[in-house]
Amino acid sequence: MASRRGEPSEPYILVRDVTYRYPGPPGGEPVLALDRVGFRVYRGEFVAVLGRNGSGKSTLARLLNALLLPQEGEVRVDGLDTRDPANLWAIRDRVGMVFQNPDNQIVAAVVEEDVAFGPENQGLPPEEIRRRVEEALAAVGLTALRDRPPHLLSGGQKQRLAIAGALALRPACLVLDEPTAMLDPRGRAEVMATVTRLREEAGVAVVLITHFMDEAARADRVVVMDRGRVVLEGSPREIFAQADRLRALHLDLPPVVALAAELRAAGVPVPPGILTLDELVEALCRLS
Amino acid sequence: MSIELEHVSYVYNPGTPAQWQALRDVSLTIRPGEFVGLIGATGSGKSTLVQHMNGLLRPTSGRVRVFGMDTSDPRTDLTRVRQRVGLVFQYPEHQLFAATVAEELAYGPTNLGLAPEEVQRRVRWALRAVGLGEELLTRSPFSLSGGQARRVALAGVLAMRPDVLVLDEPAAGLDPLGRREILDLIRNLHREGMTIVLVSHSMEDVAELATRVVVLDQGRVVMDGPPRELFRRHRELAALGLAAPVAAQLVDALKARGWPVPGQAVTIREAVAEVTAALAARRRERRPEGGREGGRAGV
Amino acid sequence: MFNITLGQYYPGRSFLHQVDPRTKILATLVYSVFIFLVKEPEGFYLVAGFALLAMAASRIPPLTLIRGLRPILIFLVITLAFNAFMTPGETLWGWGPFRVTREGLAFGGLMALRLVLLVLVTSLLTLTTTPIALTDGLERLLRPFQRLGLPAAELALMMTIALRFVPTLFDEAQRILRAQQARGARLRVRGPLAQMQALLPILVPLFVAAFRRADELAVAMEARGYRGGRGRTRMRELRYTWRDGVTALAVAAFAAGVVYLRLLAG
Ligand SMILES: Nc1ncnc2c1ncn2[C@@H]1O[C@H](COP(=O)(O)OP(=O)(O)OP(=O)(O)O)[C@@H](O)[C@H]1O
Ligand SMILES: Nc1ncnc2c1ncn2[C@@H]1O[C@H](COP(=O)(O)OP(=O)(O)OP(=O)(O)O)[C@@H](O)[C@H]1O
Ligand SMILES: [Mg+2]
Ligand SMILES: [Mg+2]
Numbered sequence: 001m002a003s004r005r006g007e008p009s010e011p012y013i014l015v016r017d018v019t020y021r022y023p024g025p026p027g028g029e030p031v032l033a034l035d036r037v038g039f040r041v042y043r044g045e046f047v048a049v050l051g052r053n054g055s056g057k058s059t060l061a062r063l064l065n066a067l068l069l070p071q072e073g074e075v076r077v078d079g080l081d082t083r084d085p086a087n088l089w090a091i092r093d094r095v096g097m098v099f100q101n102p103d104n105q106i107v108a109a110v111v112e113e114d115v116a117f118g119p120e121n122q123g124l125p126p127e128e129i130r131r132r133v134e135e136a137l138a139a140v141g142l143t144a145l146r147d148r149p150p151h152l153l154s155g156g157q158k159q160r161l162a163i164a165g166a167l168a169l170r171p172a173c174l175v176l177d178e179p180t181a182m183l184d185p186r187g188r189a190e191v192m193a194t195v196t197r198l199r200e201e202a203g204v205a206v207v208l209i210t211h212f213m214d215e216a217a218r219a220d221r222v223v224v225m226d227r228g229r230v231v232l233e234g235s236p237r238e239i240f241a242q243a244d245r246l247r248a249l250h251l252d253l254p255p256v257v258a259l260a261a262e263l264r265a266a267g268v269p270v271p272p273g274i275l276t277l278d279e280l281v282e283a284l285c286r287l288s
Numbered sequence: 289m290s291i292e293l294e295h296v297s298y299v300y301n302p303g304t305p306a307q308w309q310a311l312r313d314v315s316l317t318i319r320p321g322e323f324v325g326l327i328g329a330t331g332s333g334k335s336t337l338v339q340h341m342n343g344l345l346r347p348t349s350g351r352v353r354v355f356g357m358d359t360s361d362p363r364t365d366l367t368r369v370r371q372r373v374g375l376v377f378q379y380p381e382h383q384l385f386a387a388t389v390a391e392e393l394a395y396g397p398t399n400l401g402l403a404p405e406e407v408q409r410r411v412r413w414a415l416r417a418v419g420l421g422e423e424l425l426t427r428s429p430f431s432l433s434g435g436q437a438r439r440v441a442l443a444g445v446l447a448m449r450p451d452v453l454v455l456d457e458p459a460a461g462l463d464p465l466g467r468r469e470i471l472d473l474i475r476n477l478h479r480e481g482m483t484i485v486l487v488s489h490s491m492e493d494v495a496e497l498a499t500r501v502v503v504l505d506q507g508r509v510v511m512d513g514p515p516r517e518l519f520r521r522h523r524e525l526a527a528l529g530l531a532a533p534v535a536a537q538l539v540d541a542l543k544a545r546g547w548p549v550p551g552q553a554v555t556i557r558e559a560v561a562e563v564t565a566a567l568a569a570r571r572r573e574r575r576p577e578g579g580r581e582g583g584r585a586g587v
Numbered sequence: 588m589f590n591i592t593l594g595q596y597y598p599g600r601s602f603l604h605q606v607d608p609r610t611k612i613l614a615t616l617v618y619s620v621f622i623f624l625v626k627e628p629e630g631f632y633l634v635a636g637f638a639l640l641a642m643a644a645s646r647i648p649p650l651t652l653i654r655g656l657r658p659i660l661i662f663l664v665i666t667l668a669f670n671a672f673m674t675p676g677e678t679l680w681g682w683g684p685f686r687v688t689r690e691g692l693a694f695g696g697l698m699a700l701r702l703v704l705l706v707l708v709t710s711l712l713t714l715t716t717t718p719i720a721l722t723d724g725l726e727r728l729l730r731p732f733q734r735l736g737l738p739a740a741e742l743a744l745m746m747t748i749a750l751r752f753v754p755t756l757f758d759e760a761q762r763i764l765r766a767q768q769a770r771g772a773r774l775r776v777r778g779p780l781a782q783m784q785a786l787l788p789i790l791v792p793l794f795v796a797a798f799r800r801a802d803e804l805a806v807a808m809e810a811r812g813y814r815g816g817r818g819r820t821r822m823r824e825l826r827y828t829w830r831d832g833v834t835a836l837a838v839a840a841f842a843a844g845v846v847y848l849r850l851l852a853g
Contacts, residue, residue: 025431052463053434067806089812097810100461103755104800105807109596109717116822121812129822149598151754155330165811181461184329184489186529211463252464255492255534255556262560268567277534281541284563303654344765367771375769383766385791395788399771430795444770 010079011040012173012205013064013095017073020059033059035228036073041173044203046196048216048236051225052250057209060225061177064207065095078172093122096166100178102158103151111153111161112137112146118169136164139202140194156187160194167198173205174198180212192218213240213254217275224249237273256280289353290452290483291318291341291373296350298336298507310336312507313350318452323484325498325515327491329529332504334487335378338454341485342373355451371400374450378457380441384429389415389440392429396448414447418473435466442470446477453477454485459493471497495519495533495554503528519554535559542566595754597714601646602830604715608724610831614838615712621845622701630848631700637841638704645715655710656703663699670695720823722746727825740815752804756797763792 018037021030033056041047041064051057062068063075066082077094080087099105108114115136119129137143140160145153150161159179166174176195180188192215198204208215216222222239224232226249232239240246240257253261260274260283270283298311310333318324318341328334339345340352343359343366352359354369377383386392393411402410415422418439424432429440442458455474459467475497478484488494494501494515501518503511505528511518519525519536532540536554539562543551549566553559603611622634642652656663674691681687713721726743733739764772767788776785 053461053466062806065810067810089814092810092812097807099803099807101803104803107804107808108719110719113717113719113822117808117813118811120819120821121814123818123820125820126822126824129820133822147598149596169812178461182330184529185491185531187330188489189531211461211467213464247465250463250465252468259534259538259556259559262556263563266560266564268560268563277537277541280538281545284542284547285545287567303650339765342769344768366768367773370769370771375766377762377766377769380766382796383763383788383792385788395767395772396770399773448770 012043012078013039013041014076015039015060015063015070015073016075018063018070018075019072020056020063020068021071022059032228034063037225037228037230039223039230041205041207043172044199044205045221046199046206046208046219048219048222049207049209049225050211050213050216050222050251055225056228057225058177059228061097061175061207061209064173064175065097066091067097089122093169094172096169096171096174098159098162098166098174098176098179100181102155102162102182105162105165106150106158109149110146111142111148111150114150114161115164115168118165122169132168132170136168139167139198140164154187155183156190159183159187159191163191163194163198167204171204173207175207175209177209178211179208180210180215188212188215213252214256217254217257224251236275240275241272289317290320290355291316292351292353293317293337293340293347294351294353296337296340296347296352298333298340298345299348300336302348310507311340311347314507314509315350316502316509316512318483318485320451320483321481323478323497323499324486325494325501326485326487326504327489327494327501327530328504332529333507334504335456336507337504338375338456338485338487341452341454342375343369344375367400371448372450373452373454374445374448376442376445376453376455376458378460380445380458381429381434381437384437384441384444387428388425389427389429389432390425392440393444393447396444400448410447410449414443417446417477418443419469435462435469438462438466438470439473442473450482452483452485454487456487457489458486459488459490467493491519491531491533492535495535503530515554516552520551539563595714596717597647597651599646599715601644601715603641603645603711605828606715606830606834607825607827608716608720609728609825610827610834611712611716612721612724612728614834615709617838617842618708619705621842622705624845624849625701627848627852630845631697633841633844633848634704635700637837638707640837641708641711645711647711647714652707652710652714655714656706659702659706663702666702667692667695667699670698718746723821723825740817740819752797752800755800756793759796759800760789760793763789763796 016038018034020034021032024030037060039060049057049060059068063070063082064077066088069083075082077091080091082091106114107117112133115133116129119132124132137146140163142157142160142164145157150158153161163174180191183191195206195208196218199206208219210216217236217240219236222234222236223230224239231249232245240253243253243261246252252258254275256277257275260270260280263270269287270280274280274283293314293316296311296314297309300308300310314337326334326337336345340347341354343354346360355372357364357369359366359369384392386395390411393414394407397407397410412422415425420436420439420443424436429437432440445453458474459470462470471493474484474486486494486498498515501511501513501515502509503518510528511521519532520540522532522537522540525532533554535556535558538559539549539551539553542549542563547566548569549562553562618637625631625634642649671687671691672685674688674694676688676690678686679689679692722743725746726739729737729739729742772788774785776782
């Protein structure tokens with residue numbers, strides 16, 4: 001696996017040789033969900049995690065903020081070992097988490113009260129909580145809807161609310177587990193725009209788990225899992241150049257990349273490594 | 289006509305603070321053999337609309353007729369309506385309940401009052417139709433993987449042998465291969481003569497499969513037509529919270545840059561055809577004598 | 588199909604909305620106890636008057652409140668009928684062995700009125716208080732008992748989850764019901780055993796869904812640093828205001844009135 005971005009000092013999150021088994025059905029074998037996985041996230045980096053259903057992505061995500069603890073190997077966040085109970089809250093403050101179904105992660109009956117939930121748990125004084133809530137709502141563009149009951153929000157808005165709830169803890173890393181699975185194109189675009197902006201403006205590292213290849217194409221680095229192991233890792237360009245390998249892993253190319261590949265197969269000499277529609281248009285225009 | 293909706297409006301929780309008008313004056317006819325893609329932003333009323341198609345919801349005003357049966361008429365046998373129009377809900381695997389897959393699949397046909405042998409025949413047919421093996425029949429549906437459970441749930445509806453199959457986001461949450469397999473399966477059912485209504489947030493899938501696209505916005509039908517015509521209206525789609533498929537966006541962008549493309553493509557194959565044709569045309573222009581070969585040369 | 592106005596928050600900024608949840612909880616408790624002390628007609632003017640006052644202070648459309656009574660309609664009818672037939676006294680109307688008495692009708696009417704007022708006032712509590720504020724209030728009220736080993740914070744959390752999820756589970760139940768109906772499910776069948784069997788396709792997925800949701804919510808809360816309520820602060824501190832003084836006075840006056848009437852009669 002090639003080294004990118006000149007190996008910045010220390011990874012912010014380090015997962016080393018982690019194995020995790022769920023207890024199986026009564027009387028059955030335990031389920032091996034992660035098999036000696038290695039994984040790292042650097043400060044401010046955008047990592048996409050891909051993999052077929054059941055490949056262990058969600059399990060990995062839950063290990064990153066000590067919702068699950070490694071049975072073998074270790075997970076360190078900002079140098080803190082997740083197995084040490086004394087580190088638990090410090091880790092949860094550093095790594096925020098957003099899940100697939102927004103309805104199951106909203107606790108309060110009013111938007112701003114929901115955002116306040118995290119800082120309230122941290123025991124911050126009321127003025128500081130207010131400041132955090134303002135900041136988080138502004139970051140996801142929900143300030144105008146602060147008094148709404150969450151069930152009146154659209155899917156995309158609910159998911160942005162969930163992101164605001166995580167941001168209010170001022171995490172250095174945000175882990176999103178299929179945050180766009182239930183959204184329409186606009187909702188997906190809203191969430192992706194929010195995520196990219198957070199990274200650019202606030203330097204928050206992002207780990208995005210997704211089944212949408214076009215979302216992964218926007219990451220700095222793509223990690224592909226299969227049967228509890230990391231099997232591919234690289235820049236989106238490197239990963240999406242391996243169409244056959246991806247298909248064998250039950251994955252696919254992003255639509256733009258697939259389109260470029262089909263053009264190439266039909267004899268149009270588009271250069272390799274195209275990821276966005278704009279790049280494809282430019283490349284085609286340069287041809288003629 | 290398979291399903292006819294005339295001026296259908298629907299209000300949730302009328303007369304409470306939670307009152308909400310989810311459908312406004314929707315008129316729509318689903319004809320036999322069609323493959324209708326139903327798209328719209330979240331909350332636009334897609335799920336509400338499809339539940340009218342088999343009498344699960346009855347219009348607050350207006351009329352729904354399913355193979356001539358009026359769903360609001362108290363004399364209509366709704367079980368017959370539901371036999372003819374099968375509805376697969378979003379995340380249908382969440383509705384599995386039986387001890388074995390065989391029992392799960394037999395539930396629908398048994399409710400129709402069929403003889404046990406016929407029920408068994410349909411169970412096996414449905415299992416095959418979704419591409420699963422008979423060794424699964426004795427397994428618990430709760431022990432299946434996500435993709436398998438989704439197919440069993442789909443088979444549970446297919447076992448009723450509906451004429452029309454309505455699917456609410458059947459591929460949500462599946463990995464790309466699982467998604468492709470489910471869509472291929474639906475395409476096959478359509479080829480074998482089943483009428484399909486597919487609710488989806490994926491414009492690529494709808495463009496690939498549907499023969500007709502219906503767009504909902506705030507409970508109204510705002511567009512209705514063949515994908516080729518509809519997906520060209522990028523700006524309108526974007527305003528509705530939707531997007532055109534990448535293929536359509538590409539040919540549109542090329543056309544805007546002065547390429548001699550018709551700008552009609554909505555699928556990848558069609559876009560490739562337009563681009564290669566345009567390149568070939570340019571090459572001919574440059575070499576009027578004919579040059580060497582046609583479009584494919586010189587790579 | 589399910590009417591869930593009962594127990595839902597009705598957004599607003601009325602007097603009652605702004606009263607501290609602790610005050611509202613205590614006031615509701617006092618009212619619920621004292622309503623059963625009342626026996627004489629004058630007393631009923633008092634309890635009804637207090638309820639009307641509270642309704643006015645909530646600015647919730649009366650029609651909405653009255654609709655919220657629909658789920659208890661059947662209990663009202665039973666209460667009224669049971670008392671009307673079972674109380675001995677002057678016969679108003681007879682049919683075979685059944686006799687409706689004047690006393691029975693009066694007593695049944697009062698019982699039904701009590702029930703209506705009780706439900707109205709408790710639903711005012713939940714309609715004007717967000718679930719979070721309600722649990723906060725409850726937790727603060729229970730805090731003194733923590734020293735006796737009562738897990739106040741955990742109880743509050745359980746209440747939050749329950750309140751947050753009742754409407755969601757209703758929706759879920761409805762969705763599952765419809766999905767099985769789409770497969771031709773028949774819900775009304777003969778015989779208790781057959782009835783149980785007919786309900787299984789709905790109950791099994793509903794239980795699975797309830798567990799899944801509870802589990803996902805618990806994980807989401809943990810991920811946001813929830814640690815069982817210990818050391819938790821609030822963005823909105825609960826603070827008593829003049830409104831709580833006014834409410835306390837009104838409740839005290841009401842209670843004194845009831846006691847006075849009781850003494851007068853006794
Ligand atoms: N609570 C659990 N108990 C038992 N087994 C589990 C549990 N959660 C997950 N598993 C199993 O662990 C493996 C990895 O699951 P995980 O949820 O991490 O996969 P995933 O990559 O997130 O899949 P998906 O794309 O479907 O979300 C799977 O085989 C799954 O069946
Ligand atoms: N049981 C219900 N009670 C009240 N309102 C409802 C109910 N079900 C849906 N609605 C509302 O009706 C509108 C249409 O909902 P519907 O579920 O049909 O939308 P949809 O197009 O399927 O959305 P999605 O893409 O998110 O599935 C929404 O605003 C929704 O909030
Ligand atoms: Mg997962
Ligand atoms: Mg829907």
